[in-house]
Amino acid sequence: MIGIVDYGRGNIRSVEKALEKVGFEATIMASPAELSTVNGLILPGVGAFADAMQALEQGGWIEPLIQFARSGRPFLGICLGMQILFEIGEEHGEHTGLGLLTGRVVKFPPGRKVPHMGWNSLRLEQPSHLLEGIPNESYFYFVHSYYAEPSEQKDIVATSDYGVVFPAVVGKDNVWGAQFHPEKSSPWGLQILTNFGKWVNADDTLSSH
């Protein structure tokens, strides 16, 4: 079972429907108490960094999310949900994130339309099971004004080019993030959710033995 964190930020329903479409059961979780019942977790999010962190804090999510990541179960952040995996966000001042990945989230420099909105192609930087079967240069749907700058180069799994080359997929151990919306990036986004679902199920098999 895959849990989707509902903290009032993000199109939760789209993520749930996309997982259903590719054959995985998902549950929308309104409280951290439910985290013990799921084998994998998706943290969606749209809006501003500080606002999202505040909403997570009010819902009592922060420590339980960090514990979930430490438990080794698969964890995927989407869009703003990816950005808040990092230590610091620079949107409207400097704000603390979950710190599950090291680095900062910074604004696109001037000289381009912001938000970066639409379909952009991915350059695969290293092999990963999340991107298994995804061709180089396939397209995904992005909407964001800030991007992550991981301090560890090895956490960058794929990049995109919007005048600056920025990380589109990041990951370390069991904690992963996609700057684009896989649930809105038919057909390859659904492939990524399939890969994530398989990973969660495989992990489930291991833990039940």
Added chain:
Amino acid sequence: MLSKRIIPCLDVHEGRVVKGTNFVQLRDAGDPVELAALYDQEGADELIFLDITASSDNRETMVDVVRRTAEQVFIPFTIGGGLRTIGDIRRMLRAGADKIALNTSAVQNPRLIQEGAHAFGSQCIVVAIDARSNAPGQWEVYIHGGRTATGKDVLEWAAEAEALGAGEILLTSMNRDGTKIGYELELTRTVSRAVSLPVIASGGVGTLEHLAEGLTLGEADAVLAASIFHYKEYSIGEAKRYLAQRGILVRHS
């Protein structure tokens, strides 16, 4: 690099897709959810549903269309038509829409743009502008499906919408809508240059060449079309192949 977007538009009247000329003479063009799923499979980059009934007693029909679409369509889609309050916006987003297009209600209450952007993020607030030329190089904003002149200048309104937090402009030329003689390129280019938001060109497309013109000469970020796709004059795939041959970057799926 960021690709240009092709966006089929579905005008919905009482739960059915329709198409008219200059906002009148409606013809039936099918079931919105079925068409939406087909466009997703064909490689459309986004979809827009405009509810042209938009009376409040009909709202439930549209919410149902949105819900069913969200179960079958995995590209972004926008809902517009008759949404007047933050509550209306929230309801459509919760039903599964990705963006909301505001037209008449935004002109009558510009704070709705600001409040919507604050509550849900700029990325989901599209300001739709119906523009009619009243002198060379000058365009006036019309509301109520093109029936009411507002006296507002299109460029000024687009800039105001951006300042209030809109994330995108959907720009329809009323002079061209339904004519199939091509987008009003001067209008599109002028607005594209006046704002730093993405601009979607709309109104007048009849050929694939028109799509290319909108993206190059019109400097639009996306092109919207209805009848050329609904009546299968062209498929989305044909449109993309044509644009790619013209050297325009489009998504291949």
